[in-house]
Amino acid sequence: MGIFPLSLNIGILSAGLNPVGDTAVGRVPPTRVLMPRRRFLTTAGAVTLALASPPGLADAIVELPLPGGPNERPTTRGFPDKGALILQRTRPPLLETPFEVFDQSVLTPNDQFYVRWHWSVIPTEIDVGSFRLAVRGHVEKSLSLSLDEILALPHVELIAVNQCSGNSRGYFQPRVPGAQWSNGAMGNALWTGVRLKDVLDRAGVKAGAVQVRFNGLDEPVVAEAPDFMKSLDVDHARDGEVMIAYEMNGQQLPLLNGFPLRLVVPGWYSTYWVKMLNDIEVLDQPDTNYWMKTAYTIPDTPHASIRPGQTGVKFVPISRMVPRSFITNIKSGDTLRAGVSTLARGIAFGGDAGISRVEFSSDGGKSWQEAQLGADEGKYSFRQWQIHFGLPTAGNQLLMVRCTSSSGEAQPDTPNWNSAGFMRNVIEQTAVVVA
Amino acid sequence: MLPITLAVALGSFGTQGADKLTLKSVNVDLPAGDRMFPDGPGADVANDNCLACHSAGMVLNQPALPKAMWEAEVDKMRNIYKAPIDDRDVEAIIRYLISIKGAN
Numbered sequence: 001m002g003i004f005p006l007s008l009n010i011g012i013l014s015a016g017l018n019p020v021g022d023t024a025v026g027r028v029p030p031t032r033v034l035m036p037r038r039r040f041l042t043t044a045g046a047v048t049l050a051l052a053s054p055p056g057l058a059d060a061i062v063e064l065p066l067p068g069g070p071n072e073r074p075t076t077r078g079f080p081d082k083g084a085l086i087l088q089r090t091r092p093p094l095l096e097t098p099f100e101v102f103d104q105s106v107l108t109p110n111d112q113f114y115v116r117w118h119w120s121v122i123p124t125e126i127d128v129g130s131f132r133l134a135v136r137g138h139v140e141k142s143l144s145l146s147l148d149e150i151l152a153l154p155h156v157e158l159i160a161v162n163q164c165s166g167n168s169r170g171y172f173q174p175r176v177p178g179a180q181w182s183n184g185a186m187g188n189a190l191w192t193g194v195r196l197k198d199v200l201d202r203a204g205v206k207a208g209a210v211q212v213r214f215n216g217l218d219e220p221v222v223a224e225a226p227d228f229m230k231s232l233d234v235d236h237a238r239d240g241e242v243m244i245a246y247e248m249n250g251q252q253l254p255l256l257n258g259f260p261l262r263l264v265v266p267g268w269y270s271t272y273w274v275k276m277l278n279d280i281e282v283l284d285q286p287d288t289n290y291w292m293k294t295a296y297t298i299p300d301t302p303h304a305s306i307r308p309g310q311t312g313v314k315f316v317p318i319s320r321m322v323p324r325s326f327i328t329n330i331k332s333g334d335t336l337r338a339g340v341s342t343l344a345r346g347i348a349f350g351g352d353a354g355i356s357r358v359e360f361s362s363d364g365g366k367s368w369q370e371a372q373l374g375a376d377e378g379k380y381s382f383r384q385w386q387i388h389f390g391l392p393t394a395g396n397q398l399l400m401v402r403c404t405s406s407s408g409e410a411q412p413d414t415p416n417w418n419s420a421g422f423m424r425n426v427i428e429q430t431a432v433v434v435a
Numbered sequence: 436m437l438p439i440t441l442a443v444a445l446g447s448f449g450t451q452g453a454d455k456l457t458l459k460s461v462n463v464d465l466p467a468g469d470r471m472f473p474d475g476p477g478a479d480v481a482n483d484n485c486l487a488c489h490s491a492g493m494v495l496n497q498p499a500l501p502k503a504m505w506e507a508e509v510d511k512m513r514n515i516y517k518a519p520i521d522d523r524d525v526e527a528i529i530r531y532l533i534s535i536k537g538a539n
Contacts, residue, residue, distance in 0.1 A: 057466055068498050080463035090468025090490040120488060125462040147458055175498035177508055192456075221488045222517040252458050259461055290515065 062086055062098065064182040065332060066170035081254040083111040088179055092117035092218075093256060097184035102347055103328035106374070106382050107159070108187035110249050115256045116164055116185065116270070118228045121219040123276065124255070131260055133199075133244075137213075137282035140204030147246070147260055153194040156243060158266060160380035161188045161349045165269040165296060165318050169421030174308055176421040183326065188349075188382040191264045193245035197238045199280070205234065211283045212237040214263050216276035230272050230296075231287035232265065241266050244277060266380040267320050267352030269422075271296045292317055297420075304423045305416035321351035322425045323411050325358055325385070325403035335433045338394050344371075345386035350405030351425075354379035357404040362389045364398035365413070365427075371401075379406065391434045399430040468492065477531030484520045484528060485512075499538035505529055 058074030064086070065071065076087045079095060088094035095115035101108060128147050135143040164185035169178050179185070200212070213231040220227065236242065243264040246252065253259040258275030265272040271291075287293075297315040298304035303322075306313050325348035336342055348358045354376065359368040374384030391397055404410045415426040468490030472478045485494065500508075509529055512518040520528065 066498070070496060070498070073496070078466050080465070087492070088496060089493045090466050090470075092489065093465065094493075122465065124465055126460060128458045128460045151456060151458070170498075175500065177497055177500055177504055179493075180496050180498065220516070222519065225517040226515065246458060247456065255461050255463055260458055294515075 057087060057090065059084060064170060064180075066175075066180060066182065067173055068175060079115070079256060081111060082115070082256065083109075085112060085115070086182075086184065088181065092120040092122065094179050094181075095256070096181055097187055099182065099184050099326075099328070099331070101184075102326065102382075103345070106347070106377060106384050107189055107249055110189070110251060110254055110257065113162075113187040113189065113248070113254070113257055114164070114185050116179065117218060117256075117275075119218050119220040119225070121221055122255075123217050126217075126255070126259060126276075128260060131278070133261060133278055133280065135199060135203040135280045135282075137280075138206045138209045138284045139200075139282050140206060141202075143199075143203050145199070150194055150199075150244065150261070151246065153198055155192055155194055157190060157192050158241070158243060158264065158380065159188065159190050159377045160264060160266045161186060161321070161382060162264075162270045162273055163187075163321055165271050165422045166420065168424040171415070171424060172417060172421045173415070174417075176419055178421050188347075189248045190250065191243060191245040192247035192250075193243045193261075193264065195240055196242040196244055196263070196280075197240050199244060200238055200282070203282070205238070205282055206284075208284050209234045209282045210285055211287050213281045213283055213287050213289075214272075214274040214277055215279040215281070216258070216274050217278050218276060226290035228274075228291055229287070229289050230274055231283065231289075231292055232272065234282070236265075269296075269318055269321055271318065296422075298422050299418050303412055303416040303425075304418050306418055308417065308419075318422055321349070322423060323350050323353075323355075323403050323405045323409055324348065324425045324428075325401045325411065326428055327399060327401050327430050330399060330430055330432060332429075332431045333433070334430075335435050336391055336397075338391050338434045341388045341390055343386060343388055344399065344401075345384065346401060347382040348385055348401070348403040349382050350379065350403070350407070351409065352380075352407075353409065354406040355383040355385075355403055356406045356408075358383070358385040359402050359404075360385075360387045360389065361400040361402075362391055362397065364429075365400050368402070391432075394434050397432055397434050399432055400427055402427040472531070473535060475531060475534055477527045477534070480524050480527040481531050484518065484524055488512075488516065488518060494532065494536065497536050499536050501538050502529070502533055505532040505536070508532075 057076040057078035060075050061072050063071045074087045075084045086096035093115050097112050097114045101112045133145045167185035168183050170180040211231040215229045245262050245264045261277040263274045296318050298318045299306045300314040300316045326346045328346040348355050358371040360371050361368045371385040371387040402411045411427045413427050470491045472481045472491050513520050
């Protein structure tokens with residue numbers, strides 16, 4: 001028997017980046033992606049009905065346990081092609097995935113996949129016939145590609161985690177300004193598209209190219225404000241893994257996740273995964289635009305961590321992700337029974353590498369047991385894990401989970417801190433009551 | 436369980452002729468986010484200057500922050516994000532932000 005009786009195993013279809021020809025595997029129907037696995041342990045729902053009518057868009061109110069608050073957020077179904085999400089900001093949209101979603105399948109459903117935009121001028125009408133992707137700059141031949149032309153290129157599939165640089169920012173202490181995310185500014189999806197390399201090769205990158213810059217259709221309200229653009233080094237852009245995706249979990253991208261095209265940069269933070277991608281510019285010198293040089297930079301220190309107020313630190317652009325792991329079926333405040341076998345399960349990801357080990361502690365980190373790993377869906381995917389454990393005596397207890405990536409990188413046992421609230425990956429703790 | 440999973444997978448995907456993907460044009464509405472800042476001295480200035488670019492929730496979901504951080508935020512909005520805020524409104528906005536979200 002497999003250890004995950006009703007989990008969804010699609011790894012055989014797409015472990016790694018597989019070219020998919022007409023006679024090879026097809027697309028994964030969304031029903032297989034979305035089917036929930038059985039819940040072994042029922043926990044109290046995070047959603048409680050608000051006492052007063054919630055404002056405007058809200059269905060209900062959730063409590064995010066952010067130190068110092070504010071803790072209450074509405075949930076909303078008021079955004080196109082989106083189900084219930086935590087409303088962090090209406091305009092430009094910041095919508096967080098409720099954490100219980102990560103307990104239900106290894107892939108995050110499109111309609112509950114988190115949303116993050118920088119500028120509020122977002123096209124709401126996109127015509128697939130007239131849309132064009134420009135490829136220009138330091139190339140032999142500028143291109144203006146229609147969607148039909150892009151869909152005619154060889155396509156590839158990859159399961160990869162997309163995570164906001166500031167995921168979990170709300171847990172930084174001292175608190176820092178920015179989107180006050182809990183842990184749900186991330187998701188894992190099967191991405192289908194074309195290799196960026198193939199598109200660049202069609203244009204012909206000239207010798208001397210240094211970086212490739214990506215721009216989408218979103219724009220700032222004030223024209224003089226810096227348009228959102230991100231760049232990758234040319235070798236990274238041509239590594240054959242970076243993808244221009246037109247499908248997410250077997251369906252076209254929701255508008256709010258970047259329809260019709262989005263860059264997929266496996267293993268790197270989502271800031272590089274430019275949405276509504278319509279312009280690719282090959283540069284013959286490093287990109288110094290605001291979103292590369294100033295915003296989305298981190299201290300060049302271990303874990304991007306500094307002391308509050310520390311000066312004289314070199315900052316560098318954020319890049320690859322770091323390992324994280326979470327319990328998804330038990331949350332802080334839950335009551336567990338003493339003296340019985342209890343199941344803990346969850347997800348882990350290695351950042352820019354796979355998972356080699358997930359360990360679980362039911363005694364606040366004094367001892368650790370290795371958890372069973374679920375199917376390997378590829379090095380950039382969430383990896384499910386589970387373990388049975390017992391709690392001998394009543395009282396308060398801390399459950400903890402930690403992972404080690406296949407490149408040997410482990411999660412730190414103390415939280416990092418930086419003024420932007422980036423790259424949190426401390427070992428998570430879940431405080432439970434044993435009765 | 437694994438053999439069953441494999442069987443299902445092969446049954447579903449082992450056939451020739453995968454679906455031909457077509458993309459469909461999209462035309463949607465996004466919520467405006469027309470909530471105003473809570474009443475108080477300076478709320479009108481905040482409403483007039485901040486809500487053109489972002490909804491009030493961005494501010495209302497922030498933790499309490501020290502004055503220097505709110506000054507830095509307003510400075511970023513003006514000088515980097517080019518919010519056209521009059522010099523004479525800056526102090527009122529910062530005072531209002533501290534009144535609703537200030538910390539020592």
